[in-house]
Amino acid sequence: MGSTESTDEKQIAGLITAWAQAITNKDIKGTVAHHTTDMLMYDVPTEALRGIESYQKSWRPFFAWLGTDGGFGLDKLEVTAGDTAAFATAMVHCGSPSDQLRVRLTVGLKKVDGEWQIAHEHHSVESP
Numbered sequence: 001m002g003s004t005e006s007t008d009e010k011q012i013a014g015l016i017t018a019w020a021q022a023i024t025n026k027d028i029k030g031t032v033a034h035h036t037t038d039m040l041m042y043d044v045p046t047e048a049l050r051g052i053e054s055y056q057k058s059w060r061p062f063f064a065w066l067g068t069d070g071g072f073g074l075d076k077l078e079v080t081a082g083d084t085a086a087f088a089t090a091m092v093h094c095g096s097p098s099d100q101l102r103v104r105l106t107v108g109l110k111k112v113d114g115e116w117q118i119a120h121e122h123h124s125v126e127s128p
Contacts, residue, residue: 005079006081008081008086008111008116009079009080009081009086011116012079012081012086012088012109012116013077013079013088015034015109015116015118016074016077016079016088016090016107017074017077018030018033019031019033019034019118020072020073020074020092021072023059023062023063023066023072023094024066024070024071024072024073026063026066028056028059028060028063031056031059032052032055032056032059034115034116034117034118035052035055035117035118035119036052036110036112036117036118036119037051037052038050038051038052038119039051039052039055039118039119039120039121040119040120040121041055041058041120041121041122041123042121042122042123042124043058043121043123044103044123044124044125046058065095066094066095066096067096069096069097070094070095070096071093071094071095072092072093072094073092073093073094074090074091074092074105075090075091075092075093076089076090076091077089077090078090081109083111084110084111085108085109085110085111086108086109086110086111086116087106087107087108087109088105088106088107088109089104089105089106089107090105091103091104091105092104092105092123101125102125103123103124103125104122104123104124104125105121105122105123106120106121106122107120107121107122108120108121
């Protein structure tokens with residue numbers, strides 16, 4: 001994102017950055033915040049998950065995998081926003097210092113009642 005980024009793009013970047021921090025903090029409430037109830041996620045290595053309840057359950061084993069010293073950091077976050085729909089891409093570094101994974105992230109968002117919400121996530125493992 002450059003100096004010409006829109007207010008919506010800044011809001012979305014802040015939302016996604018807060019989401020990543022909530023994952024690092026193993027804060028399930030913060031992780032699921034700002035998602036639509038019918039959201040769809042394609043994750044590593046599961047099949048598609050639909051709905052906020054399935055999404056919430058999927059994070060418990062991941063938090064356990066992170067352990068006490070793991071993190072979930074974003075690199076190269078780019079956001080493109082229209083009036084009611086947006087998408088963002090980033091590279092994610094996640095895991096503990098001894099077990100790191102690089103993941104590609106694509107997020108689809110829609111504006112609901114004036115607020116950006118994540119409607120779609122796609123995570124895929126980057127090949128070494």
